[in-house]
Amino acid sequence: MKYLLQAVTTLLLLFTTSLAFAASSTIKIGGLFSVTGPASFLGEPERNTAKMVVDEINAKGGIKGKKLELVVYDTQGDATKAVQAANRLIKDDKVVAIVGPSTTGESMAVIPVAEKEGVPLISCAAGSKITDPVKKWIFKTAQNDYLAVNKIYDHLNKKKISKVAIITVSDGFGSSGREQLKAYAAKHGIQIVVDDTYGPKDTDMTSQLTKIRASQAQAIICWGTNPGPAVIAKNVRQLGIKLPLFMSHGVSSNKFIELAGDAAEGIILPTGRVLVCDALPKTDKQKSSLQAFVKDCKTHYNAEGDHFGGHAWDAVMLLKGAIERGGDTPAAIRDQLEKTKLFAGIGGIFSFSATDHAGLGKDAFVLVQIKKKDFVLLK
Amino acid sequence: MAVNREIIKFLAMVVVILVAPLLVHEGYLINVMVFIGIHTMLALALNLLLGYAGQISLGQAGFFGLGAYISGILTATHGINPWAAMAAAALFVTFLAFIVGFPILKLKGHYLAMATLGLGIIIYIVFNEAVEQTGGPSGLSGIPNLQVAGIVFDTDLKNYYLIWAFTLAAMGLALNLVHSRIGRALRAIHDSEVAARVMGVNARLLKVQIFALSAGLSAIAGSLYAHTMTFIAPASFGFNFSVELVTMVIIGGLASIYGSLLGAALLTLLPEMLRAFQDYDIIVYGLLLIVMTMFMPGGLVKGVPSALSRIRGKLQGRPVPHA
Numbered sequence: 001m002k003y004l005l006q007a008v009t010t011l012l013l014l015f016t017t018s019l020a021f022a023a024s025s026t027i028k029i030g031g032l033f034s035v036t037g038p039a040s041f042l043g044e045p046e047r048n049t050a051k052m053v054v055d056e057i058n059a060k061g062g063i064k065g066k067k068l069e070l071v072v073y074d075t076q077g078d079a080t081k082a083v084q085a086a087n088r089l090i091k092d093d094k095v096v097a098i099v100g101p102s103t104t105g106e107s108m109a110v111i112p113v114a115e116k117e118g119v120p121l122i123s124c125a126a127g128s129k130i131t132d133p134v135k136k137w138i139f140k141t142a143q144n145d146y147l148a149v150n151k152i153y154d155h156l157n158k159k160k161i162s163k164v165a166i167i168t169v170s171d172g173f174g175s176s177g178r179e180q181l182k183a184y185a186a187k188h189g190i191q192i193v194v195d196d197t198y199g200p201k202d203t204d205m206t207s208q209l210t211k212i213r214a215s216q217a218q219a220i221i222c223w224g225t226n227p228g229p230a231v232i233a234k235n236v237r238q239l240g241i242k243l244p245l246f247m248s249h250g251v252s253s254n255k256f257i258e259l260a261g262d263a264a265e266g267i268i269l270p271t272g273r274v275l276v277c278d279a280l281p282k283t284d285k286q287k288s289s290l291q292a293f294v295k296d297c298k299t300h301y302n303a304e305g306d307h308f309g310g311h312a313w314d315a316v317m318l319l320k321g322a323i324e325r326g327g328d329t330p331a332a333i334r335d336q337l338e339k340t341k342l343f344a345g346i347g348g349i350f351s352f353s354a355t356d357h358a359g360l361g362k363d364a365f366v367l368v369q370i371k372k373k374d375f376v377l378l379k
Numbered sequence: 380m381a382v383n384r385e386i387i388k389f390l391a392m393v394v395v396i397l398v399a400p401l402l403v404h405e406g407y408l409i410n411v412m413v414f415i416g417i418h419t420m421l422a423l424a425l426n427l428l429l430g431y432a433g434q435i436s437l438g439q440a441g442f443f444g445l446g447a448y449i450s451g452i453l454t455a456t457h458g459i460n461p462w463a464a465m466a467a468a469a470l471f472v473t474f475l476a477f478i479v480g481f482p483i484l485k486l487k488g489h490y491l492a493m494a495t496l497g498l499g500i501i502i503y504i505v506f507n508e509a510v511e512q513t514g515g516p517s518g519l520s521g522i523p524n525l526q527v528a529g530i531v532f533d534t535d536l537k538n539y540y541l542i543w544a545f546t547l548a549a550m551g552l553a554l555n556l557v558h559s560r561i562g563r564a565l566r567a568i569h570d571s572e573v574a575a576r577v578m579g580v581n582a583r584l585l586k587v588q589i590f591a592l593s594a595g596l597s598a599i600a601g602s603l604y605a606h607t608m609t610f611i612a613p614a615s616f617g618f619n620f621s622v623e624l625v626t627m628v629i630i631g632g633l634a635s636i637y638g639s640l641l642g643a644a645l646l647t648l649l650p651e652m653l654r655a656f657q658d659y660d661i662i663v664y665g666l667l668l669i670v671m672t673m674f675m676p677g678g679l680v681k682g683v684p685s686a687l688s689r690i691r692g693k694l695q696g697r698p699v700p701h702a
Contacts, residue, residue: 088407105612
């Protein structure tokens, strides 16, 4: 019993001290990342990157002499938890801005909270409905899906391919991709001859691919995040299908090549510039940001800087820029964010305006091809 | 005498719940307390079925989600009055559970668990795949807040009173139910279905009725959730949440209305408090649950008083008989 009491008091003490740790000469920003759960492949690099950037900024003396403080909560990919955490960040921690959440669903759930409380939020999720229609306090850094779709379709037009099969995963990312693939097909004169889906946990897609093989499709476009697309790449090999295979930016990390092995050879996908930053011409405006980001990831986490962490990098750096130009109140940050022009980040070159809170153009993506287990810029 | 004591206990709880927001002031904690209200209603609905009638359901999240989605789709897409949508959701889900209940509740033990699990998963898949109606995995937004006589329930504090009004009504109803003839019949089924039948209890019908009531209450909780959050996504109504509800009921105390409140409050608050442990919160959370089930098998509602009396005994230096 005595030990139990001791344990309880220790716990309480820990709890209270951690709450009391709020110095006043800091600027507090919040992070909502799905560090655990099904979307952890997004949330973990995002959180790590956000921490890393904040540390870097503080090591260089902070912003206008004030240190940044990052308060991160794990949303576990759950909309309810995201809303609770957002409420806590705003009302308890009194943050001046929020970075995240990682997924479109969570972002949509959190938007009413941020709007009502008047706190700027920079989402790291891709769904275009986050900033369409434009909402006063909401911005995003992840590239809209349709930019990736158009990049692939442009390439198909160039190769004179007009009949495609699409196979998409049945989750938020896949269903959004499927919507955009269908919406932009006609504009490019492309006909979707097979439209199939697979479950996020499926381990074999040969039945869908057999159907595709029997169709008139001249190319296959797969929209999903790891590990599904790797299975599809392997199944395509096993079935001896010779059609060109396209993937989405959802697999643009070395993890995919690791999972798919030899089957990854020749696959083409749209991705942010970070994977091929060394191959970029010197004139590329993003090159210096990208190389700094990759180098930092190497030194801090001994990891390859990836596309997803980049969303958080952009979000924190955008905040930094806004605070430097204006004040550190939520309203001032919002106004300055909207005035951001030509910020060269990881995801692309951002220019926000009153009518555009996504800020990226078609050039945010480049096409790469996997050759000899590496991403090669496709010209 | 016993009835009076029950009423006093209930009224005391009502007062505590009414006053609670004044003590915590405006803050995120009120938001958490809104969710405690919703979770209490869900735990209560499951407790009627699991604690009293002894029938497990691993599909409660499905009914919860159906309530939320019916409300959401009717109001956001079709512009129907939220209160009417809520009533429609509750009626439809009760009816659905009533129909499905007959074949399903013939099963017992693990098989019943499997069947309700299957039902929950089917509902979850429909939320994901019926993209045209539900918005699919990326969710449904634009659900209006409830309003009554010009008051729009759009802040945490207003929602707190709205949701707790429903939850307290449900608790009052449940307390009445379990102390009635039906409550005794339910407990008889729990102890021995055969004996209950021999005594003239229509066990089959009663089980289906309580299953339908449980589903209907969950649907109302779902509607309230949808109108409070104004956004819903399938991920909130998955299998994990069904399991979490079972945990709330067991940690709180089986066959105890107040236990449902305690269980829901603990499982909603604990993760928030454990955030202080940063990345290790999930481990601490799991450990606490294990310790609690080991040392308080009867749930909080029985475990806390007995722990207190043991502490009191220790303080007064009396030897404590080991349990």
